[in-house]
Amino acid sequence: MSKVTYKISLQSRVDRIINSENIAGYVFILPWLVGFFVFTLIPIVATFYLSFTQYDLLSPPKFVGLRNYIQMFKEDPLFWESMSVTFFYVFVTVPLKLAFALLLALWLSYKSKLTPFYRAVYYIPSMMGGSVAVAVLWQRLFTSDGVINSILKLLGIDSNISWIGNPKTAIWTLILLAVWQFGSPMLIFLAGLKQIPESYYEAAIIDGANSWQKFIKITLPMLTPIIFFNLIMQMIGSFMTFTQGFIITNGGPVNSTLFYAIYLYRRAFQFYDMGYSCAMSWVMLIIIGILTALIFKSSTFWVYYESKEGE
Amino acid sequence: MLYPLLWMFFSSFKDNSEIFLNAHELLPKRWLFKNYVDGWKGFAGYPFSVFFKNSFIVTVIGTIGAVISSAIVAYGFARCKFKGKGFWFGCMILTMLLPYQVVMIPQYIMFQKLGWVNTFKPLLVPAFLGQPFFIFLMIQFIRGIPNELDEAAKIDGCSKYSIFTRIILPLISPALITSAIFSFLWRWDDFLGPLLYLSKPELYTVSLGLRMFSDPTAVSNWGAAFAMATLSLVPSFIIFIFFQRYLVEGIVTTGLKG
Numbered sequence: 001m002s003k004v005t006y007k008i009s010l011q012s013r014v015d016r017i018i019n020s021e022n023i024a025g026y027v028f029i030l031p032w033l034v035g036f037f038v039f040t041l042i043p044i045v046a047t048f049y050l051s052f053t054q055y056d057l058l059s060p061p062k063f064v065g066l067r068n069y070i071q072m073f074k075e076d077p078l079f080w081e082s083m084s085v086t087f088f089y090v091f092v093t094v095p096l097k098l099a100f101a102l103l104l105a106l107w108l109s110y111k112s113k114l115t116p117f118y119r120a121v122y123y124i125p126s127m128m129g130g131s132v133a134v135a136v137l138w139q140r141l142f143t144s145d146g147v148i149n150s151i152l153k154l155l156g157i158d159s160n161i162s163w164i165g166n167p168k169t170a171i172w173t174l175i176l177l178a179v180w181q182f183g184s185p186m187l188i189f190l191a192g193l194k195q196i197p198e199s200y201y202e203a204a205i206i207d208g209a210n211s212w213q214k215f216i217k218i219t220l221p222m223l224t225p226i227i228f229f230n231l232i233m234q235m236i237g238s239f240m241t242f243t244q245g246f247i248i249t250n251g252g253p254v255n256s257t258l259f260y261a262i263y264l265y266r267r268a269f270q271f272y273d274m275g276y277s278c279a280m281s282w283v284m285l286i287i288i289g290i291l292t293a294l295i296f297k298s299s300t301f302w303v304y305y306e307s308k309e310g311e
Numbered sequence: 312m313l314y315p316l317l318w319m320f321f322s323s324f325k326d327n328s329e330i331f332l333n334a335h336e337l338l339p340k341r342w343l344f345k346n347y348v349d350g351w352k353g354f355a356g357y358p359f360s361v362f363f364k365n366s367f368i369v370t371v372i373g374t375i376g377a378v379i380s381s382a383i384v385a386y387g388f389a390r391c392k393f394k395g396k397g398f399w400f401g402c403m404i405l406t407m408l409l410p411y412q413v414v415m416i417p418q419y420i421m422f423q424k425l426g427w428v429n430t431f432k433p434l435l436v437p438a439f440l441g442q443p444f445f446i447f448l449m450i451q452f453i454r455g456i457p458n459e460l461d462e463a464a465k466i467d468g469c470s471k472y473s474i475f476t477r478i479i480l481p482l483i484s485p486a487l488i489t490s491a492i493f494s495f496l497w498r499w500d501d502f503l504g505p506l507l508y509l510s511k512p513e514l515y516t517v518s519l520g521l522r523m524f525s526d527p528t529a530v531s532n533w534g535a536a537f538a539m540a541t542l543s544l545v546p547s548f549i550i551f552i553f554f555q556r557y558l559v560e561g562i563v564t565t566g567l568k569g
Binding site for chain 1: 312313315316318319331333335380383384386387388391392393394396399402403406408409410411412413414415416417418419420421423437439440441443446470471472475496497499500501502503507517518519521522525533536537540541543544547548551555558559562563566
């Protein structure tokens with residue numbers, strides 16, 4: 001008899017503990033918490049430690065102090081080259097992509113009946129953009145006997161250059177591929193445009209504003225929080241670009257498309273220079289951190305929040 | 312916008328000599344289905360059926376894992392009050408901004424030490440531990456469900472756990488579908504993950520198979536390469552056709568990149 005009561009009270013005690021809000025919360029977030037420690041936090045710390053070592057996966061890591069960082073900044077022209085390629089790519093791609101996304105979102109917000117169709121047409125490239133299939137296709141479009149030259153010939157321009165084989169043009173083919181995939185920022189802009197109260201425009205019309213004035217004075221300021229958001233997401237995404245560059249040009253010709261992520265991959269998995277590439281990934285993290293912080297800081301000057309209106 | 316994709320589709324029916332002869336002409340002179348037969352044979356004795364099967368295994372199991380685990384975590388964040396919640400939530404949001412390259416090498420070393428390289432485990436196991444984008448998306452969705460429902464269930468004697476399985480889970484099915492679609496699309500297209508962890512052709516996913524198959528130095532049969540590239544886009548395309556609405560909603564609520 002006493003055994004049974006003991007069992008019951010133990011059972012209810014366990015129940016009470018499991019059902020307390022504090023414990024229940026942790027039980028639910030446990031999968032993420034484990035993943036966060038094992039696959040994010042510990043690896044970040046490990047990357048930081050390994051960045052001060054020489055490590056080829058076979059023999060144990062050897063501590064070398066700041067040597068990787070010194071080598072990177074002082075003795076490695078490829079590091080600087082990959083950095084400048086990546087910065088150029090990011091600073092050209094992101095504004096172009098956002099401009100296209102905004103332009104088409106504006107256009108789609110006017111048309112009504114065919115909007116779902118156009119939305120689909122513009123989104124499909126974004127959806128498939130990361131695939132190897134599209135990368136292979138892109139490669140074939142811009143070869144010397146590819147579609148682009150064929151179309152140019154039709155227009156009377158006889159160009160026999162291979163766009164991806166020429167160091168001056170190769171990066172532009174990758175930029176074009178990225179800009180072609182403006183679908184998801186466009187959808188976010190479209191959602192933002194729907195949020196702008198119609199009454200603002202009506203008031204502007206009464207005041208005699210033309211459509212350019214409406215755009216500059218109402219649409220653009222109201223969209224700034226969304227531009228801000230898209231800017232950060234696209235900036236980070238472009239910094240990490242890998243697959244397209246890796247497959248289409250593999251960093252070439254003459255390193256003209258050597259993205260930072262490709263160079264980092266090479267150092268790690270082709271040269272087995274794990275310490276060096278860990279140092280590279282920390283530099284990447286810091287740069288992305290700084291750029292994100294700068295965008296955040298600058299946002300007080302150009303991002304408009306409606307709630308501040310009364311100030 | 313769709314011209315490049317259409318060009319690839321139509322080129323997959325063209326004779327090899329025709330593809331680049333008048334490359335701007337879209338429609339093939341003669342429709343050839345031979346490319347699909349040739350392409351399906353794959354390379355080095357590994358037919359594309361092997362790559363498709365591998366991709367389906369990785370994508371479907373990974374997606375199931377990601378959706379279930381993310382739903383559990385999302386409920387914890389959205390509906391439980393516990394100490395340190397704000398802190399952990401902040402950590403989760405930050406991981407969404409973290410470049411993969413920063414964790415890539417230690418993860419690789421870890422999986423190598425575990426002997427998981429050349430298995431699907433490195434691609435599958437992390438999926439079962441929640442994915443921040445989906446967790447965030449589901450949290451947003453759960454916040455839209457009135458709290459009174461939970462309260463009523465609690466009065467009826469439901470524990471937190473049964474509230475989750477009986478009430479919340481069925482109600483957030485649109486968010487589950489949205490996450491599943493994105494998970495499928497991303498995993499299907501994933502290239503870097505398989506590139507790092509799979510080096511045996513019999514384990515290759517479609518991405519890796521396609522890359523081998525269309526290596527410009529080795530392949531001259533572009534008709535067949537385009538045929539397989541076209542086939543590789545079919546699953547994503549079908550999903551898009553059927554679940555467009557969910558895709559759009561997902562992008563709009565979380566600002567998913569891509």
